[in-house]
């Protein structure tokens with residue numbers, strides 16, 4: 001499924017001490033005990049999601065696909081979209097034959113317009129995902145798309161083409177779905193958005209598109225077999241990052257060596273940033289914890305970021321992510337036109353070269369005293385991706401325990417949202433907007449400038 005190599009965290013001068021295991025063992029045990037207790041008391045639902053049998057969902061999705069839909073537009077943002085995108089892109093377009101998937105994610109008029117031009121609404125499902133049921137980006141785009149759908153197919157048919165995934169009881173989307181008779185799936189209340197990739201949040205759109213959700217869940221189950229040793233393995237990784245954070249390595253680069261892992265790193269960034277970036281510990285004392293996650297893609301960022309990682313401030317922990325199988329490969333042919341200096345590349349495959357580049361970059365970073373680790377996925381198939389996702393959810397939750405913070409809330413994102421609502425006329429949040437000029441934007445450059 002995957003393997004983890006942490007030699008580069010110890011083999012550098014300023015890295016982890018050889019006594020790391022002895023120093024952190026008790027804290028890891030405590031973190032594990034606390035997390036296990038919270039899981040067994042039902043507080044943290046993410047951990048048991050892989051135990052659910054996906055058969056009903058798979059059968060349902062097959063039934064809906066048989067109705068002949070060509071496209072689905074997944075409307076959602078943050079935890080309601082990043083996990084779906086991560087799996088879909090990692091497993092790749094070969095799986096997408098069943099149904100094309102589009103993401104109405106960012107509130108970008110140009111993107112939404114482009115999606116509307118690409119799809120035939122007569123054969124398109126709208127899959128709207130929001131746990132709270134009130135996210136401004138999601139609900140705004142839903143209104144526009146639903147309106148277009150009603151216009152294209154009529155009200156009654158439009159209501160058969162919307163699937164809503166939201167809290168079982170609370171929120172505006174739940175009320176709307178009940179009122180309009182939309183098909184719905186529940187986001188379990190004890191599963192937070194960024195920990196929801198193995199819940200209906202992502203499994204519904206993935207199953208509709210024909211992806212192997214059974215394989216995804218079984219990979220997730222395998223990352224932790226319940227034994228003390230498997231728990232310790234994940235807690236130890238969490239402790240490594242926390243310990244390095246304490247030593248001044250306040251940034252965590254995840255550098256993935258495959259284009260199709262791009263969205264997986266985006267998913268990781270939200271998970272890590274929102275879970276661990278906190279102003280207070282669980283007793284309310286000020287702490288300001290957090291290790292900033294940074295996305296990098298190899299080999300592209302070797303030609304963009306690595307200069308900084310090598311010679312800039314020694315404040316980064318760098319995780320390499322590789323896949324041992326790329327599902328397809330190409331080999332450099334013997335060609336008389338290849339320059340002499342590059343002739344050693346003849347007969348080498350692109351996967352081989354990419355791997356050499358990852359090894360080379362990691363070795364160079366080690367020589368520059370920069371701590372690195374490497375995750376090698378067996379492939380970007382369902383089991384490896386499921387295992388990787390689950391492992392990082394546990395690592396993040398365990399890091400939260402080690403830091404003694406609540407890794408499952410995100411109070412810091414609320415104020416900006418409320419001010420934005422206030423600026424747009426929300427009666428309760430108007431006062432919060434303070435001296436920010438109200439938004440009166442009619443699309444012209446002049447009104448945009450006036451509104452600043």
Ligand SMILES: O=P(O)(O)OC[C@H]1O[C@H](O)[C@H](O)[C@@H](O)[C@@H]1O
Pocket residue numbers: 077078079080129130131132133134135138193194274410413
């Ligand atoms: O699923 P939703 O309620 O729409 O939330 C979508 C996203 O909104 C927020 O800004 C939170 O910070 C995220 O953690 C969440 O994933």
